[in-house]
Amino acid sequence: MKFVATRVVRFADCDPAGIVFFPQYLVMMNTLVEQWFDEGLRIPFAQYIGTRLTGLPTVRLEVDFTAISRHGDVLTQELAIARIGRSSLVLHAEFKGGDELRLRVRQVLVCTSLATHQAQAWPDDVRAALQPYLEKDIRA
Amino acid sequence: MKFVATRVVRFADCDPAGIVFFPQYLVMMNTLVEQWFDEGLRIPFAQYIGTRLTGLPTVRLEVDFTAISRHGDVLTQELAIARIGRSSLVLHAEFKGGDELRLRVRQVLVCTSLATHQAQAWPDDVRAALQPYLEKDIRA
Amino acid sequence: MKFVATRVVRFADCDPAGIVFFPQYLVMMNTLVEQWFDEGLRIPFAQYIGTRLTGLPTVRLEVDFTAISRHGDVLTQELAIARIGRSSLVLHAEFKGGDELRLRVRQVLVCTSLATHQAQAWPDDVRAALQPYLEKDIRA
Amino acid sequence: MKFVATRVVRFADCDPAGIVFFPQYLVMMNTLVEQWFDEGLRIPFAQYIGTRLTGLPTVRLEVDFTAISRHGDVLTQELAIARIGRSSLVLHAEFKGGDELRLRVRQVLVCTSLATHQAQAWPDDVRAALQPYLEKDIRA
Numbered sequence: 439m440k441f442v443a444t445r446v447v448r449f450a451d452c453d454p455a456g457i458v459f460f461p462q463y464l465v466m467m468n469t470l471v472e473q474w475f476d477e478g479l480r481i482p483f484a485q486y487i488g489t490r491l492t493g494l495p496t497v498r499l500e501v502d503f504t505a506i507s508r509h510g511d512v513l514t515q516e517l518a519i520a521r522i523g524r525s526s527l528v529l530h531a532e533f534k535g536g537d538e539l540r541l542r543v544r545q546v547l548v549c550t551s552l553a554t555h556q557a558q559a560w561p562d563d564v565r566a567a568l569q570p571y572l573e574k575d576i577r578a
Numbered sequence: 579m580k581f582v583a584t585r586v587v588r589f590a591d592c593d594p595a596g597i598v599f600f601p602q603y604l605v606m607m608n609t610l611v612e613q614w615f616d617e618g619l620r621i622p623f624a625q626y627i628g629t630r631l632t633g634l635p636t637v638r639l640e641v642d643f644t645a646i647s648r649h650g651d652v653l654t655q656e657l658a659i660a661r662i663g664r665s666s667l668v669l670h671a672e673f674k675g676g677d678e679l680r681l682r683v684r685q686v687l688v689c690t691s692l693a694t695h696q697a698q699a700w701p702d703d704v705r706a707a708l709q710p711y712l713e714k715d716i717r718a
Numbered sequence: 719m720k721f722v723a724t725r726v727v728r729f730a731d732c733d734p735a736g737i738v739f740f741p742q743y744l745v746m747m748n749t750l751v752e753q754w755f756d757e758g759l760r761i762p763f764a765q766y767i768g769t770r771l772t773g774l775p776t777v778r779l780e781v782d783f784t785a786i787s788r789h790g791d792v793l794t795q796e797l798a799i800a801r802i803g804r805s806s807l808v809l810h811a812e813f814k815g816g817d818e819l820r821l822r823v824r825q826v827l828v829c830t831s832l833a834t835h836q837a838q839a840w841p842d843d844v845r846a847a848l849q850p851y852l853e854k855d856i857r858a
Numbered sequence: 859m860k861f862v863a864t865r866v867v868r869f870a871d872c873d874p875a876g877i878v879f880f881p882q883y884l885v886m887m888n889t890l891v892e893q894w895f896d897e898g899l900r901i902p903f904a905q906y907i908g909t910r911l912t913g914l915p916t917v918r919l920e921v922d923f924t925a926i927s928r929h930g931d932v933l934t935q936e937l938a939i940a941r942i943g944r945s946s947l948v949l950h951a952e953f954k955g956g957d958e959l960r961l962r963v964r965q966v967l968v969c970t971s972l973a974t975h976q977a978q979a980w981p982d983d984v985r986a987a988l989q990p991y992l993e994k995d996i997r998a
Contacts, residue, residue, distance in 0.1 A: 446756075447764075448748075448749050448752055449748065449749075449752055449763065449764075449767065449873060449874060450745050450748055450749060450873070450879065450881075452873065452874045453869060453870075453872065453873075453874070454627060454628065454869060454872045454873070454874065454876045454929055455627065455633050455635070455692055455695075456692075456768065456874045457635070457695070459608075459869075459870065460604065460608075460635070460636045460639070461601045461602070461604035461605045461607075461608065461870075462601070464600065464601035464604055465601045465730050467601075468599075468600075468601065468728075468729060468730055469728050469729075469730060472728055472729055476726075482790060483729065483789075483790070484727075484729075484788070484789040484790025485790070487594060487595065487729065487789065488594065488736065488788070488789055488790070493595050495595070495597070495600070495643065495646065496600045496643055497642070497643050497644075498641070498642055498643070499600070499639065499640070499641040499643070500639070500640050500641075501638070501639040501640075502637070502638055503635065503636055503637050503638070503639070504637075506635065506695055508764070508768070509763075509764040509767065509768055509874055510762060510763070510764025510765070510768070552595055552596075555595075555597070555646055586896075587904075588888075588889050588892055589733060589734060589888060589889075589892055589903065589904075589907065590733070590739065590741070590885050590888055590889060592733065592734045593729060593730070593732065593733075593734070594729060594732045594733070594734065594736045594789055596734045596908065599730065601730075605870050608868075608869060608870055609868050609869075609870060612868055612869055616866075622930060623869065623929075623930070624867075624869075624928070624929040624930025625930070627869065627929065628876065628928070628929055628930070648904070648908070649734055649903075649904040649907065649908055650902060650903070650904025650905070650908070734907060734908065735907065735913050735915070735972055735975075736972075737915070737975070739888075740884065740888075740915070740916045740919070741881045741882070741884035741885045741887075741888065742881070744880065744881035744884055745881045747881075748879075748880075748881060767874060767875065768874065773875050775875070775877070775880070775923065775926065776880045776923055777922070777923050777924075778921070778922055778923070779880070779919065779920070779921040779923070780919070780920050780921075781918070781919040781920075782917070782918055783915065783916055783917050783918070783919070784917075786915065786975055832875055832876075835875075835877070835926055
């Protein structure tokens with residue numbers, strides 16, 4: 439199963455070269471993960487962070503920017519899990535404009551305690567919610 | 579030769595977990611490259627973009643976030659070149675807080691025409707200015 | 719007539735105090751205006767900027783931040799016009815969380831040429847599209 | 859007494875119109891206040907927020923954007939106090955590029971408890987540090 443969301447490229451996302459400023463794609467990626475928690479996993483991300491005091495920092499990021507995106511483009515963002523560890527998660531994402539691949543992301547995230555910023559095992563309900571998004575055929 | 583610049587972690591860089599929001603490190607990385615053009619290469623980046631209409635998009639990014647940074651931390655940012663191609667550049671950067679490595683970046687950038695967004699060979703003066711920052715011992 | 723859009727407060731909008739970082743409200747305001755052009759005025763904002771080369775800089779901004787917003791809050795954003803000039807526009811906006819007013823914005827924008835950054839009269843189609851959103855009872 | 863700091867306009871500050879994106883000026887303003895705490899008031903802002911758990915939200919903002927700023931411009935930012943209340947502060951700031959005024963800001967901030975987000979009186983040491991920056995001749 440994949441989580442899919444669309445995102446219009448806004449003026450605020452673009453740089454003087456008239457295309458998406460690359461760090462802004464990572465802001466989009468962060469919000470995609472948040473939407474996935476809210477709408478896909480049904481674990482409200484604001485509670486995950488603010489009430490349960492669990493964190494989700496990124497420890498490794500690989501991005502291939504394969505084509506540019508311009509102001510007004512509609513991006514289709516797809517997200518799936520390549521691997522679930524004891525306290526880690528490897529996500530694969532692709533952003534497309536129509537049929538054109540714009541970027542491919544491999545992101546390693548870790549479940550932490552916000553009190554200590556140390557890794558901790560996934561809570562059972564989060565692990566259970568993640569499972570359906572694990573794609574068996576993805577090379578982690 | 580390396581280009582070195584310090585950067586204080588500001589309130590605006592941090593997230594509700596009280597640490598640097600990871601896309602913000604990429605904004606810092608972008609500004610580090612810009613400072614390097616201005617102060618290291620002596621090729622004013624605003625002219626490179628705005629007058630010469632050359633671009634410098636990122637086509638590949640790899641980041642290892644090895645430790646968190648907090649509001650008020652002073653980051654030492656080091657930049658060197660791992661490889662110079664006909665129109666590409668592989669940068670290696672490290673951000674440290676004191677002796678602690680916070681992140682390690684490998685970024686592939688390409689020289690483009692802003693008219694077409696297509697790759698073009700490095701202008702001679704840029705290539706000459708880049709050369710001293712090429713580190714022979716870095717695995718590209 | 720008012721233009722209304724909702725916006726979830728995302729992790730990326732919030733600061734170490736756990737609330738929306740105030741400049742981020744202005745990014746939201748900018749995107750609200752863009753959505754209003756796209757969906758309300760039916761003048762695609764990316765074309766207004768990128769094809770027609772008209773700009774829409776802000777020349778005056780007044781904001782009252784009357785209550786804080788937290789991560790996960792759903793904001794209802796309402797926009798109307800207080801005054802239309804030859805080349806200017808006075809917008810009034812309110813962001814609410816439920817019944818609670820979070821901020822009130824008065825923003826003066828100007829139609830410019832992106833070639834010269836000088837003010838120019840509203841194109842006829844834009845002026846016609848703006849008209850229904852002019853609220854007679856708003857003090858400009 | 860005024861607090862003065864310079865800031866180069868970076869690529870990341872600019873929008874597809876090639877000029878500073880207006881919310882980015884407010885990020886600059888926020889960092890100017892932070893630098894003023896650190897270097898002018900000698901009250902490290904990261905401690906003010908993170909250790910003392912005092913907040914400094916903005917409750918009112920007025921900005922006149924009088925001229926555009928471009929990538930590479932060096933901005934001179936000047937800050938002074940127009941009024942100090944029991945728990946509030948009215949700041950006046952001007953950003954200039956050479957002799958040209960780019961923006962004028964009037965910002966009302968409030969000292970709060972980060973536990974409750976309620977206003978509280980200025981701590982004595984902060985009030986004492988603020989005093990020299992109060993300009994008698996400024997209309998609050």
